[in-house]
Amino acid sequence: MRILELFCGIGGLAAAIDGTGSMVTCAMDHDPAVLATYRHNHPEQQISRIDLSRVTPWQLATGRADLWWLSPPCQPYSVRGNRLDLQDPRSASLLRIMEVLERLPKEKLPPAIALENVPGFFQSQARERLTDILTARGYDLKEQLLCPTTLGVPMRRERYYLAASIQPLRTLQCRQRPQQIRPLSNYLDRRLDDDTPKELLLAKEDLARFAQGMSILDPDDQSAVATCFAASYGKTLMHSGAFLSCRQGARHFTPMEIARLLGLPGDFSFPPGLPLRRQWHQLGNSLSVDAVRSVLSLLPGFLPQ
Numbered sequence: 001m002r003i004l005e006l007f008c009g010i011g012g013l014a015a016a017i018d019g020t021g022s023m024v025t026c027a028m029d030h031d032p033a034v035l036a037t038y039r040h041n042h043p044e045q046q047i048s049r050i051d052l053s054r055v056t057p058w059q060l061a062t063g064r065a066d067l068w069w070l071s072p073p074c075q076p077y078s079v080r081g082n083r084l085d086l087q088d089p090r091s092a093s094l095l096r097i098m099e100v101l102e103r104l105p106k107e108k109l110p111p112a113i114a115l116e117n118v119p120g121f122f123q124s125q126a127r128e129r130l131t132d133i134l135t136a137r138g139y140d141l142k143e144q145l146l147c148p149t150t151l152g153v154p155m156r157r158e159r160y161y162l163a164a165s166i167q168p169l170r171t172l173q174c175r176q177r178p179q180q181i182r183p184l185s186n187y188l189d190r191r192l193d194d195d196t197p198k199e200l201l202l203a204k205e206d207l208a209r210f211a212q213g214m215s216i217l218d219p220d221d222q223s224a225v226a227t228c229f230a231a232s233y234g235k236t237l238m239h240s241g242a243f244l245s246c247r248q249g250a251r252h253f254t255p256m257e258i259a260r261l262l263g264l265p266g267d268f269s270f271p272p273g274l275p276l277r278r279q280w281h282q283l284g285n286s287l288s289v290d291a292v293r294s295v296l297s298l299l300p301g302f303l304p305q
């Protein structure tokens, strides 16, 4: 299967299809920093730096992809972004793609489309418009909120997912029962327990001031579940993600620990020299690879269920 990865970021979708026989025809994003990380991990991959609010039908349709995967900006639909929805200028790129989907001749439409966003997207005008267009163009749709915790991952990251297919979508037989959550310790760098690098540690004053409102987990707690890591992790302490208690007090999760929780492959890495905060930022915008696989399994011809 050939996939056009739109708003590709650091390549969460590319990681999800690794080893499945599917391929990304082109990965598109406007941010050179995330594209550098994408290229670092997928050097052979065709990548395009493009402002998708100006994308042409030709640019989207030319690779004749079987699936367009979209992870558009979520700020227009999130509480933090003030929920301006279609009035938010950051919706322009999704609006443009909707326009193309509305006008493209039927034979040029991709056989399947999938989209990921924050849960607030469910109530948005953007979602209403998109689902209206896809239904009018003959797609079968399934929408769901999915959290990696139901797939056994000890990290919350509930997201809205849409799967759309010209052929009838597959029905869910095996998705029924939530899986048992794996121990958080499976994802941690235990060598850091006694010797935590300074840049990961929380300042004593911050701990004294904010510890009450923060999620600080015991790395040995078998039932610990990390809160969602946001792009602001490393910049703000509250509501940006979880922390770990350690001998020196408390520490941040390392980028690689978060990458593991997101399901990125073991050899995932960042371009040398990328500051820690930028690494956290890029990961905070990425997606749960396990959840993506689960969504892809609904599309005929993609992954086994």
Ligand SMILES: C[S@@+](CC[C@H](N)C(=O)[O-])C[C@H]1O[C@@H](n2cnc3c(N)ncnc32)[C@H](O)[C@@H]1O
Pocket (backbone or CB within 6 Å): 007, 008, 009, 010, 011, 012, 013, 028, 029, 030, 031, 034, 050, 051, 052, 053, 071, 072, 073, 074, 093, 282, 285, 286, 287
């Ligand atoms: C939620 S993130 C998606 C992250 C991606 N799924 C990943 O695995 O890293 C949204 C992405 O959309 C990109 N983006 C936002 N506006 C854009 C635009 N107008 N044109 C192209 N890319 C855009 C951002 O740079 C960001 O990488």
